[in-house]
Amino acid sequence: MSKSKELINAIKQKGKNLEGEMSFFEHLEVLRWHIIRSVIAIVVFAVLSFTFYDFVFNKIIMGPKSLDFWTYRMMCKVGDLLSLDGFCVERIPFNIINTEMAGQFMLQINSCLLMAVALGFPYLLFEIWLFIKPALTDVEKNSARGFVFYATVLFVIGALFGYYIVVPLSVNFLTNVSLSAEITNQITIDSYLSLIATLTLGCGVIFLLPIVIFILSRLGLMTPAFMRASRRYAVVIILIIAAIITPTADIITLLTVSAPMFMLYELSIMVSANVHKRKLEKEKEFYNQK
Numbered sequence: 001m002s003k004s005k006e007l008i009n010a011i012k013q014k015g016k017n018l019e020g021e022m023s024f025f026e027h028l029e030v031l032r033w034h035i036i037r038s039v040i041a042i043v044v045f046a047v048l049s050f051t052f053y054d055f056v057f058n059k060i061i062m063g064p065k066s067l068d069f070w071t072y073r074m075m076c077k078v079g080d081l082l083s084l085d086g087f088c089v090e091r092i093p094f095n096i097i098n099t100e101m102a103g104q105f106m107l108q109i110n111s112c113l114l115m116a117v118a119l120g121f122p123y124l125l126f127e128i129w130l131f132i133k134p135a136l137t138d139v140e141k142n143s144a145r146g147f148v149f150y151a152t153v154l155f156v157i158g159a160l161f162g163y164y165i166v167v168p169l170s171v172n173f174l175t176n177v178s179l180s181a182e183i184t185n186q187i188t189i190d191s192y193l194s195l196i197a198t199l200t201l202g203c204g205v206i207f208l209l210p211i212v213i214f215i216l217s218r219l220g221l222m223t224p225a226f227m228r229a230s231r232r233y234a235v236v237i238i239l240i241i242a243a244i245i246t247p248t249a250d251i252i253t254l255l256t257v258s259a260p261m262f263m264l265y266e267l268s269i270m271v272s273a274n275v276h277k278r279k280l281e282k283e284k285e286f287y288n289q290k
Contacts, residue, residue, distance in 0.1 A: 034127045041123045045116035053108060061111055061196065064168045065092060071168040089168075094175040094185035096192055107189050114197050118159060121204070122152040142218070151211045158207025161260060162200040169253045170199060206241065206261060213268035217275040224273035227265075234265050 049056050063069050072089040079087030098104050117124075125148045133141065175185055216222035227234075242258040 031131060034131045038120075038124055038127045041120045041127075042113070042116045045119045046112045049112040049115040049119070050108070053112065056111060056115055057108075060115075061193065064163075064171045064196065065094075065096070065192075067092065069168060071164050072172075089172050092172065092175050093178075094187050096189050097186050098189050100190075103189060107193065111193060114193075114201075118201065118204075121155055122148065125151050147211065147215070151208055154207045154211060155204040159200050159204035161207070162203025163196070166199045166203055166253070166257050167196055169256060170195065173253055203257075207264065209261075209264045210268045210271050214271050214275065217272040220279075222272055224269050224276055227269045227272055231265075235262070238262060238265065 064071075066072075067089065076088035078084070098107075100106070129148055175187075213222055213227070217224075238258050238261045239254070242254055242261060
């Protein structure tokens with residue numbers, strides 16, 4: 001009799017294991033389709049970038065190399081207005097070279113892919129949201145409401161800041177550093193493209209900090225008191241991050257990059273404080289109703 005019970009229990013346990021395995025494979029199937037749709041979106045944006053590659057290369061990629069770039073023109077106007085000597089960018093002394101047989105072909109491919117990632121970032125966030133949404137509780141879903149929209153807005157602002165502020169300041173500083181007149185700047189196209197992509201996309205990701213803090217605060221994993229108490233450590237971390245994403249020793253560039261990050265941190269404290277205040281009000285209403 002005991003053996004028959006053990007056999008029945010073993011069969012039931014095997015059924016549960018099979019059910020768990022099917023559930024796991026079903027999740028893999030769902031994930032596979034999210035990845036497929038994301039890849040298709042990246043391919044579509046890459047083809048679109050390839051179609052308008054003359055504009056992508058000459059106006060976007062090579063933009064920070066030209067003295068006619070918007071940031072350099074504004075710097076000259078500010079320098080003239082405030083009578084600041086040396087603030088106007090008068091030369092960008094470097095040439096871009098290709099050292100690989102397939103270098104220019106890979107440049108076209110890589111630049112199109114980078115543009116596709118930047119343009120398709122909102123859709124990638126949407127696919128991530130669709131994948132994790134079924135696994136969230138109602139509280140967690142409410143916490144992440146509007147995630148795609150606000151994350152997209154912050155990413156675009158950060159990417160524009162990186163492209164129009166951080167990139168030209170870095171290019172201007174790095175190319176005007178001269179240890180000897182015998183040394184000329186011959187920059188490989190890979191190095192140049194890597195600098196632009198890292199600074200632009202890096203700033204876009206960093207600007208997502210308020211969204212992350214908002215979600216963590218709604219989940220109860222972050223409080224404004226903790227963020228205020230950790231402000232001194234945050235200053236050090238922000239300066240380290242700014243030094244990493246800006247490959248220059250220029251203190252002006254470092255402060256230009258870190259200043260918005262400080263403001264983002266303070267904004268995140270305000271966001272967390274607002275979430276914490278609403279949570280306390282709801283708790284107060286709940287206990288007053290009892």
